Amino acid sequence: MKRPQIVILGAGYGGLRAVRILQRHIFVHEADIYLINKHEYHHETIWLHEASAGTLGHEQARYLIPDLIDKLKVHFIPGTVEKIDVENKKVHLQDRKISFDYAIIALGGEVETFGIEGLKEFALSITNIDTARQIKEHIEYQFATYRAEGKADDTRLTIVVGGAGFTGIEFLGELTERIPKLCQEYDIPQEKIKVICIEAMPSILPGFDRDLVAYARSFLEQRGVEFLLGTAIKKCTENGVIVSKGDIQREIKAKTVLWAAGVRGNSVIGKSGLPNHRNRIAVDSHLRVPNYPFLYAIGDSSLVIEPETERPFPATAQMAIQQGEYVANDILARIRGKTDTRPFVYQHKGTVCSLGKEDGIGVVFGKKIRGYKAAFMKKVIDNRALFLKGGLTLLLKRGKFRPY
């Protein structure tokens, strides 16, 4: 009898977690496991706002995948998935095809620009290691050029952040922590710096507890962030953005525009002809693609509906990790002949939004926290994520044990 082939597409939070569970529980000759990822490394998506602001080196936020897997059980293939051929159960890479009996789609997200003109060309986004370090270098280059060119072009010192969701707010926390240091380094008076956050919704962190939201907003405002709420970005150009609030349009000139307002699924999902909403698959109760019981989708590739509210859960790292664990166990059970596995149930443990390295807000196990405690919990969460991926070795190597 041929051994079943399990293919995991993507080594993000979900994919890597699935691999870790599979390699722990599977016997060496029980199945062939293939992990496919675009880069040789896994990156900490939830640390990218720090790498982008320059408060954490980007090398700190990535690890080589071969160091995280059991090479006796898992074959790692660096490569870009171009298509999933569900009829023939084959994954197409650039230069080869891989057959599978079970596949886990864990391809992560792409930037969602909602069709806003110029965003793709002129805005930067916190998407991956490549773009995060570009943002850091872009901001430093603007600061360095401001004085060197001697023109006092203030638009070089204006940073626009589009979106006041989780990513936008956490980035602002780090950025405002770094700005005083940058100003000192580049001899720029701090009052020259403008940081403007533009959000189409009437509040920052939509859906979050109102008291905590107020705390976060006032915290960032005290650090000099200007919020334009209920304001939409209409267009992005080389010189900045055109925004509108009600009927009034105006231009905000800025050499740095960061778009942190939307994530959609990977375009491979659409191209492969799978049913999708903005390249996310509305999975069944076992996180499988409807009508394809051998095909799972997790993380940003999936859309999980919350039974109570009938709205999709936000695609967080926490969700992806739990999904990864679930699908690994589900596949393992089916390989071993079990058919009546239990459906996926998401356990919401909490959410913490950092505000720089020493402050934050959050709800953990139903309890509201803020300030020092939230910053502490954020590090606990970050460290736990490390442990789940790479065990004690990775935790000790990369854990966040900075004094606070």
Add this chain to the structure above:
Amino acid sequence: MKRPQIVILGAGYGGLRAVRILQRHIFVHEADIYLINKHEYHHETIWLHEASAGTLGHEQARYLIPDLIDKLKVHFIPGTVEKIDVENKKVHLQDRKISFDYAIIALGGEVETFGIEGLKEFALSITNIDTARQIKEHIEYQFATYRAEGKADDTRLTIVVGGAGFTGIEFLGELTERIPKLCQEYDIPQEKIKVICIEAMPSILPGFDRDLVAYARSFLEQRGVEFLLGTAIKKCTENGVIVSKGDIQREIKAKTVLWAAGVRGNSVIGKSGLPNHRNRIAVDSHLRVPNYPFLYAIGDSSLVIEPETERPFPATAQMAIQQGEYVANDILARIRGKTDTRPFVYQHKGTVCSLGKEDGIGVVFGKKIRGYKAAFMKKVIDNRALFLKGGLTLLLKRGKFRPY
């Protein structure tokens, strides 16, 4: 009797050295000394190629002037000199005028573009702290963007250096030392990087010993530098440079163009109506401006003719330091009533051109050196310059005692 007023314009190698000698030998009420400088800090001009390449932090290459002067004897005035009114013996700053009995013009150099079109707009230059850190950030930003934009625009990885004189060659030494690290950091295959040095003269380091020049050239070529000699830059654009060799013109596409081929004096000299050659003053045997016995010019502000060859000495830090010492002593002697002071004699101790941190070429006290020994001597020279400016305190704080 009124105390004589001595004004030093510029706190570079020459100006600062003059201040150090004056403050050591003058009595507290013997004269009023004013030091005027554009920035609050002095920078190590001869380390700027390192800061530009990113092999030395720019903060390492500057020191606060107030830490280097004796505040009982010297008044430091941060400000930009706009004009020297020699008839009324007044220096005009932006917001005030300062009278003087003796003045030392030590204003440093500006970039000489020889009228080449587009250089001012599109090329970077190793001139001061502002531009050095801009170069570093510019190169990093190009590397960071190369991957992030995903277009494989190779012109982002092409660096053109205009000029194979001292600055150009020392910069290439540092740059080629840094490139392997940058490639690793930004996931770029090293063979993608192109470094092209363009020099109008038929050789690099014109005037230097031929064996040593051959050594330096082959050293840098082994590190991947391509030399286009006897080749002139005709024009610089947003996309690179147009060069010509004989009748043949061609375009070299590069997002980074560095101009390291010329220095002229400060434009204030021309604006003040002083006799000059490219804003340098051909001084008399006492380093004074002809016809103005109370006005001295040193460093890049001066032109000193070598008696044997009848050609000007190159304006080096070594020259500026000796000039600073000389004029301080000359003024001191005149204040004290001496009129028959001895003329300035330049003592050439040697020249070392570094090739990165561990190699170099040079002639020291008439002896040719290269490799490890030259790198060692370079550090000795750097440390000596520190000691002359800031004594043991500065030497211990900023000295180059890296292992080699």
